[in-house]
Amino acid sequence: MDFCSIVGDSSALRHRPGARRTHNYNITFKTGFSGGPPVQDSEQISLSSSALDSKDSLVFRKAILAKLTYGVGTNPAHATDHDWFVATSLAVRDRVMDRWMASRAMDQAVRKQVCYLSLEFLIGRLLPDTLNNLRLTEVAREALAGLDVDLDRLRAIEPDAALGNGGLGRLAACFMESMASLEVPAYGYGIRYEHGLFRQVITDGRQHEVPEDWLARSNPWEFERPDLIYPVGFGGHIEEVRASGGATISVWKAAETIQAVAYDTHIVGWRGRHVNALRLWSARATEPLRLDVFNSGDHIGALAERARVEAISRVLYPGDASEAGQELRLRQEFFFTSASLQDLLARHMRLHGDIRTLPDLAAIQLNDTHPAIAVAELMRLLVDEHHLAWEDAWAITTGTLNYTNHTLMPEALERWPVALIERLLPRHLQIIYRINWHHLEPLARRSADVEFVKAVSMIDEDHGRHVRMGHLAFVGAHKVNGVSGLHTDLMRQTVFRDLHALYPNRIVNKTNGITFRRWLHQANPGLARLLVGELGDGVLDDAGALIGLERxxxxxAFQEHFRNQRAAAKANLVQTVAEHTGVPIDPGALFDVQIKRIHEYKRQLLNILEAVALYDAIRAEPERDWVPRVKIFAGKAAAGYDRAKLIIKLINDVAQVVNSDPVMADRLKIVFLPNYNVSLAEAIIPSADLSEQISTAGMEASGTGNMKLALNGALTIGTLDGANVEIRECVGAENIFIFGLTAEEIAAHRRHGGHRDQPHMSPRLERALNLIRTGTFSPEEPNRFDSLIHAVSSDDPFMVAADFESYWAAQRQVDELWRSPFAWWRASVLNTARVGWFSADRTIREYASDIWKVRVQ
Structure with a gap:
């Protein structure tokens, strides 16, 4: 593939690396502070993004003290660490706002804007991220040190924003940062979840879900926008009204109206060049309580409607196993989509005055099918509110919307019961039917095959009538993109095969990327300093400059430096593991890491089964020279996903036996780190030696954890799935461990009867399963894991048995390379050197050029 051939020639950002960029601020303080230095009435300072001096720190210290008094309401003598965190964040936020005002003024000068709609934005902690991108980390450290406050301690106080779950949300966060770094005018739109997904607690080896309380002590980074409140309707009926010109128009009379209130968090680009807004919506009842009910004595009942309404923005991914859960999920998706589109259209009309110019001045990206209802809602707004003809509205809609697909599993492409949409969104169902009629009518005229027509219809008539949201997004979009080369090819061949036949130029590929500012500069400062020392400051601006590390x-000598920075990161993780689990681990062992959402297709089960087999082998031959290994797992299972939660229990049960077995010593340890989030990932990724990317081939769309780990020098063990294919192309087949059936082989395997045509199960796997079956790891309940064993032993839907021996062999290749330190660290260095292509900046440049038609600075 030719994409890797350009990695060494990747375009830098607009400003040359190392160039000084000076920003002036007028900071006025009204009084001095006891115990602090005297403060002048007004002081003008200059902050350079590449050079800092003591004057910067002094002025920043004064700003923090001012925020401590006037923003927090305390003084240094009484301030807690949380008070200092808030004061520091507010002082940083002031500098962000200066840049936001300048960015907004520039963006409004007839520049096309991007609106990124996503149900998740996993932005992590903003204090270190913002300081890093403003190049103020050392200024802040010095300023706080003068107040006897430690910056690293404050960083740990900030909770992770509970706005996402996994790769989808982290990708959205990376894209927001890259759009700001490349000066692409953009708004991110999502929901301001009060509790997010959940906080994962492991008790007796089992996952328990408790509410995440990240907003309990307020959020210093956000601005409530009480002037930006939009009505979002649900239910009701349609009235056909005759307009003045004689035409009949449909008027939606909603039975219920909810207010969407905007909260803005500002995302800073690299070196503070540009700032974009992440606009999150909170649901609010139009009436805070029923006063008549309250006065009658029913104090709880008076608040019932408010509680029902505000549930929309309480929790990410409420369980949808029940009808009530399905309804809440659909209400969430429509709520944020409608509010976001209303906001976009209002801003467009205020700035430009002509709704027909929307495709020229705005591009909307739908991140997965969650906001797919945007197709119908944008049509409703254009036809019903702006009174455009259907054909004109459709041209605007398809010229503005774009859709990113993230899954090849048909069951993961959302389908909503027609009856539910009819009850909640009657006008939208009417619009969907009409879109579908226009979509299918040409096929009917051509006497197309009935089965083909059924396959491309937005309405699935089998097993109850459902609206296919992926089909709706596909037909209503200008472009539909996959997120890795393999994924995009498989989209054309599988889930969207028939739609691709109708619209052959609509699907394009945009392989995912990650922001190196977060996942290298910030997460691994030791490695970042080493790279700058060898390659110069240019590596901070241009990911392509990493290729210089090859030499x-x-x-x-360089390998020793590279190994030493990994050792320091591993020492930090040893402490983190001890704090979270109490398990002591050897920092000299091979750290084997699988950190991702717990799901059967991601195959944590394959990993732990190999660990059981390895445990069995070590016990059988303890005198052998085994490579010391620590298997590290982290990830959440969906609250209603019982099989995934059982895998967590198996991992923990195996860990308890293995870690307490004196025969193992430090040969094998197993750790499950609870409540995986961005901050925990930042601790794990720099310390990883081996990156587990072992999903069933053809099921992982791309992955981004694979990119983060490879960037930090971990070697990948994985299937030819998602972006692993492109990673192999970039790092070289000799610097990655590939195993298992390919997507094509799995498809053939399933076509020909699957498990029945395979050789007998591996004896090694049989022994591992038998250890589990006989209660070695659950003596009090031997049959605890029977359902997992049955799945592997019978139809093996995720190819665990089919790939086990290949996986075992690849792991032994890992052992052999680890025994040759020079060869291992050579491969590790080359992984870091050759993954510059996976920068989110490259991905966003491609979106901007090929899909959004937006100019990149």
């Missing part, structure tokens, strides 16, 4: 891969 050091055979240098023993």
């Amino acid at each position: 050091f891969s055979d240098d023993p």
